[in-house]
Amino acid sequence: MVKIEVYTGTAEKIYGFAAEGHSGFAPCGEDIVCAAVSVLLQTAVLGLEKVAHVTPEVIVGDGRLDCHLPKEQAGNTEVDAILQTMLLGLEAIQAEYGDYVNVERIEAKAQWAPGR
Numbered sequence: 001m002v003k004i005e006v007y008t009g010t011a012e013k014i015y016g017f018a019a020e021g022h023s024g025f026a027p028c029g030e031d032i033v034c035a036a037v038s039v040l041l042q043t044a045v046l047g048l049e050k051v052a053h054v055t056p057e058v059i060v061g062d063g064r065l066d067c068h069l070p071k072e073q074a075g076n077t078e079v080d081a082i083l084q085t086m087l088l089g090l091e092a093i094q095a096e097y098g099d100y101v102n103v104e105r106i107e108a109k110a111q112w113a114p115g116r
Contacts, residue, residue, distance in 0.1 A: 002037050002101045006087055007068075007108045013075045014083035015108045016056070016068035017041070023100035033100045036093050041065050044086040052078035 004019040019041055023033040045067055048054045054073045059066040073079055087103070094101045 001099075002034065004037070004041075004090055004101070004103045005106050006083075006090075006103065008105050009071075009074060009108045011075075012084075013080065014069075014087065015071060015074045016066070017044075017083075017086075018064070018066040020064040022063050023097070025097065025100045033093065033097050037090065037101060038065075040086050040089045040093075041067070044082055047082040048079060052076060052082060054079055 002021045002023050006017045007015045025033040057068045090103045094103045
């Protein structure tokens with residue numbers, strides 16, 4: 001299962017996200033669920049960098065992607081649009097493939113620490 005945590009703060013601003021695991025929907029290379037999740041997450045990171053001109057802290061590993069923004073960047077209109085759209089897409093995948101994807105919103109504490 002792919003487990004995704006989306007870190008939110010006041011007014012549902014998103015400060016980052018972390019995803020880990022493999023969906024197990026189909027064999028590697030044929031897994032449309034993993035592919036869909038990966039595309040949304042990686043496109044969000046690209047959008048942050050190329051559209052919103054924000055440099056998030058990104059950590060990539062086998063079956064894992066973490067992306068954290070400096071707290072002052074959350075709430076920027078472009079950042080918000082990119083991350084809220086990502087979240088809508090992830091929740092739509094979860095609605096259809098809930099046995100393979102779990103999206104959880106987690107409220108960030110006052111002392112946000114990238115890379116927690």
